[in-house]
Amino acid sequence: MNLRFAAVLLLPCGLAHAEPRLTQSDFGGVGLMQTPTARMAPAGELSVNASRTSPYSRYSVSLQPFEWLEGSFRYTAITNRRYGPESLSGDQSYKDKAVDLKVRLWQETHWAPDVALGFRDVGGTGLFSSEFLVANKRYDDFDFSAGIAWGYIGNRGDFENPLGWADDRFKTRPDGEGTGDVNTNAYFRGRPSLFGGVTYQTPWEPLSLKLEYEGNDYKNEPKDNVIKQDSPINLGAVLKLTDSVDLSAGWERGNTAMFGITLHTNFVSRKAPAKTYDPPAERLPAHAPNTAPDQVNWANVSQRLQKNAGYNVERITQRGSELFVYGEQTNYFHSAKAVGRASRILDNSVNDDIDWFTLVNKRYDLPLEETSVPRETFREVVNNEEPLQTLHRSTEVNAAMPHTETTLYTAARDPFNYGVGLGYKQNIGGPDGLLYQLSADADAEYRFTRNTWWSGMLSANLANNYDHFTYDAPSGLPRVRTDLRKYLTTSDVTMPTFQLSHAEQLDKDLFGMVYGGYLESMFAGVGGEVLFRPTGQRWSVGADLNYVRQREFNQGFGLRDYSTVTGHITGYTDLPFDTQAAVSVGRYLARDWGTTIDLSREFANGVRFGAWATLTTATTAEYGEGSFDKGIYLSIPFDELMSMSTMRRANIVWSPLTRDGGARLNRSYWLHSMTDSRDSDMFYRNFDKITQ
Structure with a gap:
């Protein structure tokens, strides 16, 4: 499993509160314990779990991602079975990767229970594959569950x-030890069992406290494991430490x-840390x-806009009463x-001739959107003389358009910037076990013009x-x-990227970019991208x-013989929920x-849960274990984690295996x-932040 990681801390947040567990x-x-229930965590919940029940x-x-959908990625070590021959994996235990899904079909009412349909091990080898239908009903401090399961959970x-x-085919279940396919031909087949319990x-x-009756008799365990079961009843306890x-x-x-x-x-209900390291907003x-x-x-004014409002100013202009x-x-x-x-800074700087403040946001000189704030209404809301809804109704966000204006100020460009930080790479799931690297990374950017720039990174190994x-x-x-092994072990100092890029707005809603150089750790080349993104759509x-x-494996300037042409047409759209x-x-x-399908849910604070799957013309034999590419990911704005404002994100990706099929170019910039x-x-979902 590949894990691209940026540090996310799940910190204790105080004492427990009385609430349904x-x-x-x-x-x-x-x-x-061994059995699922129909209950769902609140939308936005992330859980990282570890458990040990020998072997x-x-x-x-x-x-x-939703109140009605739960997804899990699981990694199981079967500690009394070896991954392979000693010459291959030494004493590493067998590792199994799996993806689970659970969907709520009915939400609990006064008379009716929660009802959920679930699939265990749908995207792995199928060693623990199972399908189940389960219901839950709460009575005071007791939460009862009962269900029926096929496959592993119902092996009895x-x-x-x-x-x-x-259909007679449902009477028997095919062998479940596959190679990573979604084994739909086995769903709901074979003799099922009942299971249930109470919390x-x-x-x-x-x-x-927990008590459960499980439907597995442990007589058909993966890898021919012989496990003795003295009782189908399990007892457990959970202590909420924080x-x-x-x-x-x-x-x-x-x-x-x-x-x-x-x-x-929970990235929806939790509060972001107070921004104690941000400068205070200017007073009106x-x-x-x-x-x-x-x-x-x-x-x-330009300096204050940079330091206090984060705008790297290009120019300031006037059109009538609008700035x-x-x-x-x-x-x-x-x-x-x-x-x-x-808006506070501008209100502090200019007389009453100006009625509107318009901020035109650009990215590498691409004009994206302009936000117009009515000055008087803004002052009234900040001074608690009008409700926030009044400003919400009158603030406009439009596509950035050219205007006939008078230029008041043009800023000199500061072409060079750089940063340093720590990097972390991890590889887990193969016969080598857990592999990691901690590195010191330095990145830099030089802008020849506002829309033509060079960018690069150096990475030095610290520990691995x-x-x-x-x-x-x-x-x-x-x-x-x-x-991958050769790219990670050949050199202690690498150059993951070193490229030149140029971006243009080709038309009102059409953007373009060309680039060339060392585009990622494994590939160099040249390319181009266009994007049609209509306003308001x-x-x-x-x-x-x-x-x-x-x-070359040392990630310097050298190149190997293999070359190819790669590219995609991609459609993006919003869906319900x-x-x-x-x-x-x-x-x-x-x-x-082939085709890659990516589905994600973004919450109001910018946190995104997502999953993808890629199917290509590569055969199962060519692809190897896993048979197709898939994974889940979590993208978190660092703004939700830190005591200072930032536009950076923490991106965590769980992918069961590193394989060659369905591999895309990992470019640094996407339109x-x-x-x-x-x-x-x-902007509108977080409109209340306009007064902060």
Whole structure:
């Protein structure tokens, strides 16, 4: 499993509160111990879980993108089975990767229970694959669950499959040990079993108790494991150590202890840290200054706009009673906050000749959107003389358009900027076990013009255990990704990127970009991208085309022999329930053709949960274990995690395997993300920040 990581802390947030307990099962996902329940965590919940019930050690991540949908990625170590021959993996235990889904079909009412349909191990090898239908009903401090399961959860096979009445094929279940396919041919097949249990919330708020009856008799365990079950009844307890940490313990199978820990947080209900390191917003004066626009010290205003509102000012202009500030936002993730701070600065600087402040946001000189704030209404709202809704109704967000204006100030460009930080890479799931690297990274950018720039990065190894990295996965395709070991171990100092880029607005809603150089750690080349993103629409279409050549393993300036043409046409659209979809069709790095479907949910604060799957012309034999590319990801604005404002994001991606099929170019710049501020939804959903 590849993990691209930026530090996210799940910090304790205080003592427990009296509320219905929703805790994680041994497998991950809301449940009892071995069995799931119909309960769902609140939307926006993230849980990281670890449990041990010999011979299984399970590690999982569960995401709740909607109140009715739960997804989990799980990694299981079967500790009494080896990954392979000693020559391949030493004493590493067998590792299994899986994806689970659970969907609520009916929400609990006074008389009716919660009802959910679930699929365990839908995207892995199928060692623990199962399908289930489960219901929950709460009575005071007791939460009862009961369900029917096929596959692993129902391995006891208590009775004939009722679906066999419709079709004889449902009476038997095919062998579940596959190679990563979505095994739809096995769904709801074989003899099922009943399962259920109860959770009791004790009078002591941090403690809840569990009792379950499971439908697995452990006579058909993966890898021919012989496991003895003395009782189908399991007992457990969960201690809520803090709001973010749960400790669990249990007695399972009548003879085996279970221990577990869950770290969890909710990115919707949690409050972002106070921005104690941000400069305070300027106070509004009792009266507007007497300085006319053509007499203002605009150089000073420009400096204040940069330091306090995050705008790297390009120019300031006037059209009648409207003042325009053209610039690039570099600091505030929430544009409403930046607009409000800039409006305060402008209100402090110019007389009553100006009635409107318009902030024109640009990105690499691409004019994206202009936000116009009525000055008088803004003052009244900040001074608590009018409600925020009055300003919300009168503030306008439009596509940036050319205007006939008088230029008051033009700023000198500061072409060079740089940054330093720590990087972390991790690879897990192969016969080499857990592999990691900690690095010191330095990135820099030089702008020859406002829309032509060079960017690059140097990375120096600080600590790693890649000396254990000996396994190159088999592949029937050109090795565009499975040479990962060589790229990670050849040099302690690498140059992941070194490229030149140029962006243009080609028409009102059409953007273009060309680029060339060392585009990512494994490939160099040249390419171009266009994006049509119409104003006020919830869809866009883009296309990119690239000629690339493989880089030397030391990630210096050298190139290898392999080259290819790769590119995609991508459609983006908004779907119901605040869901976004991106569908790409094209040619991948290994010269296979196919489609990638990406579905995600973005919350009001910018946190995004998503998943993708890629199917290509590569055959199962060519692709190898996993058979197709898939994964889940979490994207979190650092603004939600830090005590200072920033536009950076933490991106965490869980992908079960590194394979060559379906591999895309990992470019640093994409027009769709560069033009995201054209979507005004985020501005209006966080409009209250305009007064901060």
